Amino acid sequence: MSVRNWDDVCEKVVVNNLCIGCGLCASICPHNNLRIEFNELGEYIALKQGEKCPDSCKLCLKVCPFAAEDQDEDTLGNELFSNVSGMKHTPETGYYLDSLIGYSTIGGHRENGASGGMATWMLETLLKENMVDYVACVSPTQEAGRLFKYVLVSEPEQVRSCSRSCYYPVEMSEVIKHILSNEGRYAIIGLPCFCKAIRLAMQLSPKLRGRVKFVLGLTCGQTKSKSFAEYICALGGGDPDCLRQFTFRIKDSGRPAADFGMKSVCRAGTKQVYENVVFWTEGIAPIWCNRYFTLNSCNFCDDLFAEVADVCFMDAWLPEYSSDWRGHSIVLVRSERLWSLFKSSVEEGSLFLKNSNIRDVILSQQGGLNIKRGEMRERYHLAKKAGQLVPKKRIHLCHSRVSFGRKRVVKMTWIISEKSGKEWILAKKQLPDFHTRFEPYIIHFRRAELFDRVSRVPKGIVRRLRRVLRV
Ligand SMILES: Cc1cc2nc3c(=O)[nH]c(=O)nc-3n(C[C@H](O)[C@H](O)[C@H](O)COP(=O)(O)OP(=O)(O)OC[C@H]3O[C@@H](n4cnc5c(N)ncnc54)[C@H](O)[C@@H]3O)c2cc1C
Known part of the structure; x- marks a missing residue:
């Protein structure tokens, strides 16, 4: 660089x-x-x-x-x-x-x-x-x-x-x-x-x-990106094109702190037309955690x-x-x-x-650390392989490698962050259309997750055996 x-x-x-x-x-x-x-x-x-x-x-x-x-x-x-x-x-x-x-x-x-x-x-x-x-x-x-x-x-x-x-x-x-x-x-x-x-x-x-x-x-x-708020607005039944106000952290005495809400207010002209709160466990969690709409x-x-x-x-x-x-x-x-x-x-x-x-x-x-530091080397490797420019970062602080199974998950989350923004625009911010367009990525992502889980099974068995044998 x-x-x-x-x-x-x-x-x-x-x-x-x-x-x-x-x-x-x-x-x-x-x-x-x-x-x-x-x-x-x-x-x-x-x-x-x-x-x-x-x-x-x-x-x-x-x-x-x-x-x-x-x-x-x-x-x-x-x-x-x-x-x-x-x-x-x-x-x-x-x-x-x-x-x-x-x-x-x-x-x-x-x-x-x-x-x-x-x-x-x-x-x-x-x-x-x-x-x-x-x-x-x-x-x-x-x-x-x-x-x-x-x-x-x-x-x-x-x-x-x-x-x-x-x-x-x-x-x-x-x-x-x-x-x-x-x-x-x-x-x-x-x-x-x-x-x-x-x-x-x-x-x-x-x-x-x-x-x-x-x-x-x-x-x-x-x-x-802006699309994250628009997506949550649509998830709550609102029209992202009319989104005028958004609150990201609503507390609810009936829910734990981690299950906070996000509120959208949609207006057409000066008239308030729609208001909705979606909570973390009502569909936000996978969008946040799987890095939809995350900046590259x-x-x-x-x-x-x-x-x-x-x-x-x-x-x-x-x-x-x-x-x-x-x-x-x-x-x-x-x-x-x-x-x-x-x-x-x-x-x-x-x-x-x-x-x-x-x-x-x-x-x-x-x-957050697992993703930022734990998986950075793999993203560096993927970017370089694709001929992309990578910024100079403290790669020495990042774990040396991710497991074989995890590599696919890292790749898919990156693809999700890149493609979700583009597909959201192509779907004209319409939720059903977006979900249809995005289905193939989700299928690949789920397969990658499953592969990761299965590939960790032998290690888990060995760990448990060791524990039993020590006892
Ligand atoms: C994009 C983002 C990602 C985050 N990720 C994590 C995380 O992974 N783990 C974690 O523990 N916490 C994370 N936080 C921080 C967390 O959400 C709270 O902001 C933090 O705990 C402070 O809470 P508070 O009640 O003390 O702040 P408050 O009293 O609510 O005040 C927050 C202050 O931060 C300012 N602010 C809010 N958003 C931004 C912004 N985007 N840029 C600049 N200033 C801003 C507000 O103007 C306000 O003055 C993140 C925050 C943001 C904005």
């Missing part, structure tokens, strides 16, 4: 279907040569809009999380955190000062939060404590075709309208442009790859470095825990917590200032937090 001298991010990243659509390149381009737009699959991508770039620039490539070659999460993390006293490290999580589990006790945070409402608490507290002037977070919009976007917020109350997770494309070009042209102290929340793009840009731009005071991360297993770049991401962020928030997907419908957050803290804030807030009672063993934190994300 490094052999060729690429001109810009469109030529190297977008053409090779590796753009995550974060928008950092468009905000930092000194010639305003890039813009971010949705492609036909409902994914944000960078597009060229100006003259040919000067050979000496290549700033867009230097800040792209899927193009930067000299810096990875290890080098960035080392520079940011390795000298902090008391800092610990695991290969899975990167650096951390402390790992905590709990929730915000401030009314509304946990109720309206994705998990324990900790991210909302953090953003709100940074403003209340005058540690920043603005926070950049993601807000619902009600705009047709763009249901969520990054916004800059200066009032603690406004932060609450941005609660909950957004499994929908968002991009940062506008907010980063604003930060570059307006003085102030800012905090930004984002997915791991977005945090990496921000850190890369902060290294190159003294203005960003001076103004961005905190980078907050969300753990991420994968992110989705997610196949080449090795960072689950936003390793370059000052703090990382995630769901407590552990049996003792995931049954509680109200939700618990796990927090990995890397910044000393934020750590003190957590500690004082626990003492004051606005947070309920206790220490969590780092092994439990890793265990809570084992499923």
Whole structure:
């Protein structure tokens, strides 16, 4: 990949279907040569809009999380955190000062939060404590075709309208442009790859470095195109073309936290025509887990825990917590200032937090890790075999091989993520048509799963025999 001298991010990243659509390149381009737009699959991508770039620039490539070659999460993390006293490290999580589990006790945070409402608490507290002037977070919009976007917020109350997770494309070009042209102290929340793009840009731009005071991360297993929300809307009986509002994390006191709902509101004109909630166990689980509508770049991401962020928030997907419908957050803290804030807030009672063993934190994300790290080498192998360009990632952290049976499953999940988006558009967002078109892929996928299960039987028997013989 490094052999060729690429001109810009469109030529190297977008053409090779590796753009995550974060928008950092468009905000930092000194010639305003890039813009971010949705492609036909409902994914944000960078597009060229100006003259040919000067050979000496290549700033867009230097800040792209899927193009930067000299810096990875290890080098960035080392520079940011390795000298902090008391800092610990695991290969899975990167650096951390402390790992905590709990929730915000401030009314509304946990109720309206994705998990324990900790991210909302953090953003709100940074403003209340005058540690920043603005926070950049993601807000619902009600705009047709763009249901969520990054916004800059200066009032603690406004932060609450941005609660909950957004499994929908968002991009940062506008907010980063604003930060570059307006003085102030800012905090930004984002997915791991977005945090990496921000850190890369902060290294190159003294203005960003001076103004961005905190980078907050969300753990991420994968992110989705617009089609994911449209599909769930159709699953609940709505018309995706009339989708105007979507809420990804609805809590229900009758269900465990892991069985959360997703709500669609469809409107024709100004009249509300349809509203529906679909729960995780009502058809969302296979779509999420089998990676329908997942962006291709997610196949080449090795960072689950936003390793370059000052703090990382995630769901407590552990049996003792995931049954509680109200939700618990796990927090990995890397910044000393934020750590003190957590500690004082626990003492004051606005947070309920206790220490969590780092092994439990890793265990809570084992499923995501298995896919990101466990299967990355196989995806690299498949991509290279198909002559595709692969980004430089920390392949040394990824398991050496997947089992013979699992290889087929890895291949099929990749095919599902690629083909689902295309077939959804070809089916004109009609659920029955989509399911008919997609049936052959599902048959292959089920066969691959069965083959995987059967191929593991001899190993299982040997394991059991050994146990019996030892007894
Ligand atoms: C695409 C995606 C994948 C995720 N994958 C996992 C996973 O595999 N495992 C896991 O444990 N957790 C995952 N999370 C994180 C999890 O869903 C919760 O966001 C996290 O636990 C924080 O919950 P909270 O109650 O503290 O946040 P809340 O108090 O609800 O606040 C969430 C904050 O995050 C901001 N936000 C939401 N979505 C985005 C986004 N896409 N980009 C930038 N900012 C955003 C909101 O504006 C809000 O300020 C994922 C989140 C996303 C968006």
